[in-house]
Amino acid sequence: MDVKTLCLGLLSARPASGYDLKKEFEGLFKHFFPAGYGSIYPALADLAAAKLVECECIEQRGRPDRKLYRITPAGMHAFEQALRQSSPRHRLRSEFLATLYFADLMEPERLQELLEQRVIEMRETVEDIDAIVKAQGQQMSGGAHFVAGFGAALAAAATRYIEQHESLLFEQPSIKRQATA
Amino acid sequence: MDVKTLCLGLLSARPASGYDLKKEFEGLFKHFFPAGYGSIYPALADLAAAKLVECECIEQRGRPDRKLYRITPAGMHAFEQALRQSSPRHRLRSEFLATLYFADLMEPERLQELLEQRVIEMRETVEDIDAIVKAQGQQMSGGAHFVAGFGAALAAAATRYIEQHESLLFEQPSIKRQATA
DNA sequence: TGCAGCATGTAATTTGTTACATGATTAA
DNA sequence: TTAATCATGTAACAAATTACATGCTGCA
Numbered sequence: 001m002d003v004k005t006l007c008l009g010l011l012s013a014r015p016a017s018g019y020d021l022k023k024e025f026e027g028l029f030k031h032f033f034p035a036g037y038g039s040i041y042p043a044l045a046d047l048a049a050a051k052l053v054e055c056e057c058i059e060q061r062g063r064p065d066r067k068l069y070r071i072t073p074a075g076m077h078a079f080e081q082a083l084r085q086s087s088p089r090h091r092l093r094s095e096f097l098a099t100l101y102f103a104d105l106m107e108p109e110r111l112q113e114l115l116e117q118r119v120i121e122m123r124e125t126v127e128d129i130d131a132i133v134k135a136q137g138q139q140m141s142g143g144a145h146f147v148a149g150f151g152a153a154l155a156a157a158a159t160r161y162i163e164q165h166e167s168l169l170f171e172q173p174s175i176k177r178q179a180t181a
Numbered sequence: 182m183d184v185k186t187l188c189l190g191l192l193s194a195r196p197a198s199g200y201d202l203k204k205e206f207e208g209l210f211k212h213f214f215p216a217g218y219g220s221i222y223p224a225l226a227d228l229a230a231a232k233l234v235e236c237e238c239i240e241q242r243g244r245p246d247r248k249l250y251r252i253t254p255a256g257m258h259a260f261e262q263a264l265r266q267s268s269p270r271h272r273l274r275s276e277f278l279a280t281l282y283f284a285d286l287m288e289p290e291r292l293q294e295l296l297e298q299r300v301i302e303m304r305e306t307v308e309d310i311d312a313i314v315k316a317q318g319q320q321m322s323g324g325a326h327f328v329a330g331f332g333a334a335l336a337a338a339a340t341r342y343i344e345q346h347e348s349l350l351f352e353q354p355s356i357k358r359q360a361t362a
Numbered sequence: 363t364g365c366a367g368c369a370t371g372t373a374a375t376t377t378g379t380t381a382c383a384t385g386a387t388t389a390a
Numbered sequence: 391t392t393a394a395t396c397a398t399g400t401a402a403c404a405a406a407t408t409a410c411a412t413g414c415t416g417c418a
Contacts, residue, residue, distance in 0.1 A: 098190075
């Protein structure tokens, strides 16, 4: 599943422009599948070229045509196939953890700063997700609810872990490193 | 922080070959910063070109020379700078969640399959991390312990969440989709 | 007057993945 | 004999990020 397929999936619920999709990516998806214009617009062009979506150009005064993309039956079929095929990955890539692995090379102040920053971001994630659910909960599908809760649960667990275990990072170094001089 | 910088960091603890580093990436790092030969070998070549590491070629019978890389003072300095600069990201990219967002388009059997698969993988993650800590706990730095615990805590939280909330996915669809015919 | 929002896209770059290519040693 | 381990790498490809490029509308 790549951005292209996800765009197709979002279009399975309702027609939208690239701009609209970007706003969707700024909602829930931000927290587990971020994407920007740079991937969305090319994705839509590809989907249109493959006839999985159709494009209706809506003229507007003073701005570029609004291009409203609508999924085709072939597109719907392709998306359902995509959901069936392949085992979806779930991957974490954390420079944060990679950095903390080397805590013994870092100043305590720097460590503290990183931890605080991370806790703030995780709290913001939880708050953002909660706000989305409060605002759109009625119209959200079971899948959307599940995903929202999942993201919030992970963020909360990360916060809790940091608060309960940060002391591990401030111990005296036990690993011998190469002499640098 | 990219694979190159991480390799440099690993070399700050001890000299190693690309093959050795790959084994490290198959340990703890597998769970939050995966990398394969395809990124490791080029990274080492780049680091050597930048004089951040030195290479000692050790001849062997019947196999390619073992290339043992050793960090230089300049490399050590560069790595410490890297730890100081830039706010490290912590990003999730989950095709798993993106897929489940569309649960109402999926067969219950398929859903069940995905959930089970994910629970198994998460359990394996926890077990793998626990095994690493049991085996190497004595020599692991505080940072390594923190990171190991973090990974295990996240995986455990994910498992718990799935088990407690999977029913959300099996509700009747409430979202209206486009007619496909 | 200035900023946020609407609305499109391209191009260069970065990064990493996957497949390819080779081949001896050693333990089961 | 067969599989795992040791040991190196390159090349093609895929994907996404970032920066660039443009410009009106409408609100405060």
